Amino acid sequence: MSVVDLGGRVGFWRRLPVRPKHVHVVNLEPAPADLPEWVEVDHGDACALPAEIADRRYDLVFSNSVIEHVGGHERRLRFAEAVHALAPAYWVQTPYRYFPIEPHWIAPGMQFLPVVVRREVARKWPLAYTPGRTREEALSRVLWTELVDKTQMRAYFPDATLRSEKVMGLTKSLIAYKTA
DSSP, X not given: OEEXXXXXXXXXXXXXXXXXXXXXXXXXXXXXXXXXXXXXXXEOOTTSOOHHHHTOOOSEEEXXXXXXXXXXXXXXXHHHXXXXXXXXXXXXXXXXXXXXXXXXXXXXXGGGSOHHHHHHHHHHOXXXXXXXXXXXXXXXXXHTOOOBOHHXXXXXXXXXXXXXXXXXXXXXXXXXXXXX
């Protein structure tokens, strides 16, 4: 199986007990230096893939917790279009907007606060994954994190089965998947 991972990391695939024959990771981050022979990494924007990636076909598109970081509805649409075009099957996971804990900062209800308050939480919250940032850095992180809901996921992936991952009976994240 050939897999394209939009926004993923090589480390994720290395840790799996079973792996695909070929994984192509496309991310805005730089590639690690030591790549196994079964991994290919390209620097690229999943919402505006370069032709040399967009013209390829894979067995599966995989994306884990990326769609909420691509930047607004228009870019999420482009992301979804890339998913649909690259393979007949896909698996796209995202944290659920209405889970009571915002997963990036592990802060209760943070996703519902005004942007200025989210910025300050992002700077000072003790459980944040990046506390101590400047106001500008924190604001950038906050603005690039926009959780989505079930209606949005159904709109972006209308041919998918939508599953809910639950914790204590509450939906924690959503998975849109389609088999070939």
